[in-house]
Amino acid sequence: MIEAADLVKEFSRPAVLPGRLPRLRGLFSTRREVTRAVNGVSFEVEPSELVGYLGPNGAGKSTTIKMLTGILQPTSGVCRVSGLEPAADRARNARNIGVVFGQRTQLWYDLPLRDSFEVLADLYGLDRSTYRRRVGLFTELLDLSEFLDTPVRSLSLGQRMRGDLVAAMLHEPSILFLDEPTVGLDVVAKARLTEFIVETNRTDGTTVVLTTHDMEDVERLCRRIIVIDAGTVLYDGDLTRLRERFMPYRFLVLTVAERSVRRGVEIPLATEVGTAAVGAVLPYPDRCVVLRFDPRKIATPELIARASQVYQVDELSIVDPRLTDVISQLYEGLPT
Numbered sequence: 001m002i003e004a005a006d007l008v009k010e011f012s013r014p015a016v017l018p019g020r021l022p023r024l025r026g027l028f029s030t031r032r033e034v035t036r037a038v039n040g041v042s043f044e045v046e047p048s049e050l051v052g053y054l055g056p057n058g059a060g061k062s063t064t065i066k067m068l069t070g071i072l073q074p075t076s077g078v079c080r081v082s083g084l085e086p087a088a089d090r091a092r093n094a095r096n097i098g099v100v101f102g103q104r105t106q107l108w109y110d111l112p113l114r115d116s117f118e119v120l121a122d123l124y125g126l127d128r129s130t131y132r133r134r135v136g137l138f139t140e141l142l143d144l145s146e147f148l149d150t151p152v153r154s155l156s157l158g159q160r161m162r163g164d165l166v167a168a169m170l171h172e173p174s175i176l177f178l179d180e181p182t183v184g185l186d187v188v189a190k191a192r193l194t195e196f197i198v199e200t201n202r203t204d205g206t207t208v209v210l211t212t213h214d215m216e217d218v219e220r221l222c223r224r225i226i227v228i229d230a231g232t233v234l235y236d237g238d239l240t241r242l243r244e245r246f247m248p249y250r251f252l253v254l255t256v257a258e259r260s261v262r263r264g265v266e267i268p269l270a271t272e273v274g275t276a277a278v279g280a281v282l283p284y285p286d287r288c289v290v291l292r293f294d295p296r297k298i299a300t301p302e303l304i305a306r307a308s309q310v311y312q313v314d315e316l317s318i319v320d321p322r323l324t325d326v327i328s329q330l331y332e333g334l335p336t
């Protein structure tokens with residue numbers, strides 16, 4: 001469905017010259033500085049996949065998305081989306097894809113939301129019955145009825161994002177590119193949006209490429225992630241396997257009756273760590289014991305049984321390392 005093969009994008013701009021009045025001198029210089037934003041990225045996305053495209057600031061995520069949507073022409077390499085070359089076949093590509101850039105809107109600020117949808121429906125040549133069916137469906141799923149007639153400039157960020165999603169999906173695209181769709185949204189708005197994305201992917205089989213810094217979104221939505229840094233792919237695969245490779249342990253979090261119930265018994269294959277390692281997970285940190293263990297070396301029930309011999313346990317839970325920490329580890333290239 002989507003194919004990127006050795007994709008490269010360079011940006012070139014006039015060099016900043018040293019010395020006095022650099023900007024003025026730059027006007028008369030032919031020297032240019034080149035930034036290689038995407039540096040040989042290759043991947044494939046199958047129909048109906050929901051893939052997270054992750055990376056730190058400036059990694060080249062948006063630049064990749066812009067090449068796949070036809071906004072930018074690659075410097076070299078090839079990309080194909082539903083068999084089309086996006087930059088060369090922009091109009092046809094636009095019929096197959098929906099795009100949301102969270103930082104920008106494709107709606108018209110002065111028009112009520114409904115009128116923006118009408119304009120887009122005309123642009124896509126949707127017949128009236130399809131248009132009505134789609135807007136009806138989205139109005140219900142995303143709860144738009146209260147603000148359909150409100151000018152876009154007066155919408156809250158969450159309402160505007162919901163409007164942008166509908167705008168991207170009116171023409172029933174088979175592929176959705178979402179570039180930070182939940183940035184700045186509160187938890188309720190975020191949950192509504194992510195549910196909608198999951199539902200669209202599941203029921204319509206829409207292929208989704210999602211760029212985000214929000215690891216909660218990633219955990220909720222994606223089984224597969226592609227991680228890039230400095231324009232190069234660092235990891236492409238299953239989220240579970242990423243955890244296994246970079247942080248192959250889990251935490252057993254215990255609330256104990258008293259901190260002093262140790263009876264000098266060792267718990268092999270588990271290390272006691274501070275709550276900071278898993279975040280403050282319990283309301284009584286002074287009675288909280290956190291054991292780090294490798295589930296490949298000791299089965300969780302066995303560890304729990306052993307821990308119960310050492311501590312008088314009131315409550316327990318198993319916590320995985322935070323995805324943020326796993327990804328940071330990946331950026332640093334330090335498998336444990």
Ligand SMILES: Nc1ncnc2c1ncn2[C@@H]1O[C@H](COP(=O)(O)OP(=O)(O)OP(=O)(O)O)[C@@H](O)[C@H]1O
Nearest residue numbers: 011012035037055056057058059060061062063064
């Ligand atoms: N139009 C442009 N002209 C020059 N350099 C650019 C341009 N667009 C992006 N870049 C540079 O390319 C690199 C990658 O930028 P890009 O926006 O793709 O990163 P990103 O991974 O989406 O980052 P973020 O998470 O901050 O949005 C950065 O160094 C950026 O400064």
